[in-house]
Amino acid sequence: MRTFYFFLTILLIAIQINAQKFQNLALTPPMGWNSWNHFECDGVNETVIKEMADAMIINGLNDVGYQYIVIDDCWQVGRDTNGCIIVDKEKFPSGMKALADYVHSKGLKFGIYSDAGTKTCAGRPGSKGYELKDAETYAKWGVDYLKYDWCNTQGQDARETYAFMRDALFKAGRPIVFSMCEWGENKPWEWAQEVAHLYRTTYDIDMKGRFDGDIWGNQLGWTEILDKQVGLEKYAGPGHWNDPDMLAVGNSNMTTNEARAHFTMWCMLAAPLMAGNDLRSMSVNDKNILTNKALISVNQDELGKQGFKIEDFGNFEIWQKELSKGDIAICFFNREFNRKRYNIDWESIPIKNFIGKYSVIDLWNNQNIGTTESKFTIEIPSRDVVVYRLKKVL
Structure with missing residues (x-):
């Protein structure tokens, strides 16, 4: 029986060596x-x-x-x-x-x-x-x-x-x-x-x-x-x-x-x-x-995390993607024909691993609009997004 398991182990190792994709x-x-x-x-x-x-x-x-x-x-x-x-x-x-x-x-x-x-x-x-x-x-x-x-x-x-x-x-x-x-x-x-x-x-x-x-x-x-x-x-x-x-x-x-x-x-x-x-x-x-x-x-963030939905209000959703160096991408997605107003209070959004203070960068407008300590209102156009990079403040 030991001989059988020995050869079975060798066979499995051989299969694993030959069965692989390019890394x-x-x-x-x-x-x-x-x-x-x-x-x-x-x-x-x-x-x-x-x-x-x-x-x-x-x-x-x-x-x-x-x-x-x-x-x-x-x-x-x-x-x-x-x-x-x-x-x-x-x-x-x-x-x-x-x-x-x-x-x-x-x-x-x-x-x-x-x-x-x-x-x-x-x-x-x-x-x-x-x-x-x-x-x-x-x-x-x-x-x-x-x-x-x-x-x-x-x-x-x-x-x-x-x-x-x-x-x-x-x-x-x-x-x-x-x-x-x-x-x-x-x-x-x-x-x-x-x-x-x-x-x-x-x-x-x-x-x-x-x-x-x-x-x-x-x-x-x-x-x-x-x-x-x-x-x-x-x-x-x-x-x-x-x-x-x-x-x-x-x-x-x-x-x-x-x-x-x-x-x-x-x-x-x-x-x-x-x-x-x-x-x-x-x-x-x-x-x-x-x-x-x-x-x-x-x-292309090197951390390689896929984003996920953290809030779903029907035709309005909030998505999060964890990034390297503790940064976070947050996307507000308006699926309706009408514009959507939303009051941002960062502490009330269920963002995972949201710890401390972040600067807030509007990625489509290339603007730094403050920090997560501030509350403000955004308007998301019809069938559009507003997306921010929350950059960790050390």
Whole structure:
């Protein structure tokens, strides 16, 4: 019996050594751009990807932390006799290695897409049965980020399937951020911390108001997705992030107020910040939202805490995010069409770990407005936020 347990222990150790993801990646939520929400299948090609990389630099998104340029679905058309994935030569005539080199030459990182099933969501070849081959191919191309979808996976076990691709990536030897797009069907927040660097918690955000013409609060609108993040904060942290899907800023029918609120709440959630708009032609307002350094510093805080709701008055909520050095982010979120007045008495708000005195910095207006010893009234515009950084006073 002792011999049996000895060999069982050796086997378990061997499994643990071989079954792992790359460590020290995505220690803060990944920031970048993905092709799907604007270009979908028909619009994506080599020229577009190069121009997005150029536009990321021209617009200074790289200066505030955006680094990944990710091609989503529709770059692949088949497999050769050796099982290697075939790139669509009409869309990507130079091939993926050359495109990755171009992105890298800009100081950015290159991402790609595949699917855990037999076919991708757009009907292109999936990775099922070819995981090792695909992982080796991505490593040779210089891929830095893999989004791995969950279409056409009938009969597959999510944990086993994603762990297999994780191991294939590790075996290939190139550190690649692994983004699970399993839509939260199997509660990945409970088990995916050791499998992926980020994992989707819901279905895709509705980009076009397909249900009621309003991306704000419909079946797949971002506020509905936000509500589904409540209670998941304990599962996120450096190297393993809850992913409520890509940003809709600049790519929907939202007003500036709504876009500002959406971006703010994703920052409060420590969510990956993956833009999906056309970076070549974005408005000044959208650029200002996506590049707000104060909010990005909240999202990218090294403590790696996901924000959580501390007050819920129906269509008015207060959220908190704990930050490094004892700082705290507090967001007042007005979900109504009408403006909201609120009297702030910091001592009466149930802020966790609120000890002592803090300076109060308005993050959207870049103003220091006093300390937490003062009481004052704020007005939150329709469908908007007011967000403060409480900075510990020593």
